Amino acid sequence: MNSQIDVAEGAAATRPTEIEFSGIEKRFETAEGTVHALQDINLSFARGEFIVLLGPSGCGKTTLLRIAAGLLRPSNGRVLIGGRDLWQNDQRDNKAVQELGVVFQEANLMPWYNIEQNIALPLKLRGASKQDRLQRAHELCKLVGISGFERRWPRELSGGMRQRAAIARALSYDPEIxxxxxxxxxxxAMTRDQMNIEIQRIWMQSERTVLFVTHSISEAVFLADRIILLSPRPGRVHSITDVSFERPRDMRLQTTLEFQSIVRDLREELEEMG
Ligand SMILES: Nc1ncnc2c1ncn2[C@@H]1O[C@H](COP(=O)(O)OP(=O)(O)OP(=O)(O)O)[C@@H](O)[C@H]1O
Ligand SMILES: [Mg+2]
Structure with a gap:
C-alpha cells in the first residue's frame, strides 16, 4: 500500500499543480447526528493528469468532487485550484470556479432547449454573442461526436448522446479542469466502453486535467494515470496506483494480463476494506 503523497510523481512532476487538497475534512450535521464523510485528504494533481477516484459506496467520492467543484465547503482544510484558494474568508473564489467544468451521472440537460442551446448555455450566462455561441456549440458537437444533432431536443437523443452533450456543455467555456x-x-456496458474511448480521445485532444469518479474498477484502470482508492467512511486515501499503459488505450488492453492484474489487486484491496 502506498502512503499519501503530496507531490505528483513521474512525468507529472514537471507540470504545474492544478488541484490540491490539503488536510480536507468534511462533516455533515444531520438530524441523526454528525456524519464524518472525509478525513485528512492530502492530494495534489498535476495539469493534464487523468485522475480516478475509486472506493466503496458512501466513502465520500461525490463529496470530494463537490468540494473540488466549490459546491460544498470543507469543514477543515484547503482546496487550491491552479494555485488559488477556492475559499477565502468564507467567500468562494469565483475566478477559480471558472476553471472547472462539471459532469454528473445524469446529463441534466434543459428539456426546453435544443442540444446546441444546452451546450452553449454557460456561454450565454457569460455574455457571449449568439454567433459565437452557435459556432462553439457546433465545434463541440463535432469534438464529442454528436454532429448533426445540434437542433434536436434532449429527449430525442440516447443516454450516451445526452452524456456527450453534457460533456460538451462542460467544455464550452474552456475550463482547465x-x-x-x-x-x-x-x-x-457497450455504450460505456465506447464512452470510455471517447472521453480518452477528448481528454487527449483538449489537454484538460480530469478528476473522474467511478464504482467500476476496470473503468478506473482503463482511464486513469493515477487511481486514488478511498477507504470506507470517513473517506481517507487508502492507496494510490499509477497506471502507465500507453495511450491511446483501446478495449483490447482489458484482455491483457497486466491490466487484469491491476484490476485484481484493486479488487482485493476493496474486499479487504470490507
Ligand atoms: N448533504 C449531506 N448531508 C448529510 N450527509 C451527507 C450529505 N452528502 C453526503 N452525505 C453522507 O456522506 C457520506 C459520503 O457520501 P458520498 O455521496 O460522498 O459517497 P460516495 O462515495 O459518492 O457514494 P456512492 O458511491 O454511493 O455515490 C455518506 O455517508 C452520505 O450519506
Ligand atoms: Mg457518489
Whole structure:
C-alpha cells in the first residue's frame, strides 16, 4: 500500500499543480447526528493528469468532487485550484470556479432547449454573442461526436448522446479542469466502453486535467494515470496506483494480463476494506 503523497510523481512532476487538497475534512450535521464523510485528504494533481477516484459506496467520492467543484465547503482544510484558494474568508473564489467544468451521472440537460442551446448555455450566462455561441456549440458537437444533432431536443437523443452533450456543455467555456461524477454509470456496458474511448480521445485532444469518479474498477484502470482508492467512511486515501499503459488505450488492453492484474489487486484491496 502506498502512503499519501503530496507531490505528483513521474512525468507529472514537471507540470504545474492544478488541484490540491490539503488536510480536507468534511462533516455533515444531520438530524441523526454528525456524519464524518472525509478525513485528512492530502492530494495534489498535476495539469493534464487523468485522475480516478475509486472506493466503496458512501466513502465520500461525490463529496470530494463537490468540494473540488466549490459546491460544498470543507469543514477543515484547503482546496487550491491552479494555485488559488477556492475559499477565502468564507467567500468562494469565483475566478477559480471558472476553471472547472462539471459532469454528473445524469446529463441534466434543459428539456426546453435544443442540444446546441444546452451546450452553449454557460456561454450565454457569460455574455457571449449568439454567433459565437452557435459556432462553439457546433465545434463541440463535432469534438464529442454528436454532429448533426445540434437542433434536436434532449429527449430525442440516447443516454450516451445526452452524456456527450453534457460533456460538451462542460467544455464550452474552456475550463482547465473537468470534474466527472460517474458520468457513464447509467449507460449499458457497450455504450460505456465506447464512452470510455471517447472521453480518452477528448481528454487527449483538449489537454484538460480530469478528476473522474467511478464504482467500476476496470473503468478506473482503463482511464486513469493515477487511481486514488478511498477507504470506507470517513473517506481517507487508502492507496494510490499509477497506471502507465500507453495511450491511446483501446478495449483490447482489458484482455491483457497486466491490466487484469491491476484490476485484481484493486479488487482485493476493496474486499479487504470490507
Ligand atoms: N448533504 C449531506 N448531508 C448529510 N450527509 C451527507 C450529505 N452528502 C453526503 N452525505 C453522507 O456522506 C457520506 C459520503 O457520501 P458520498 O455521496 O460522498 O459517497 P460516495 O462515495 O459518492 O457514494 P456512492 O458511491 O454511493 O455515490 C455518506 O455517508 C452520505 O450519506
Ligand atoms: Mg457518489
Amino acid at each position: 473537468l470534474l466527472m461524477d460517474e458520468p457513464f454509470g447509467a449507460l449499458d
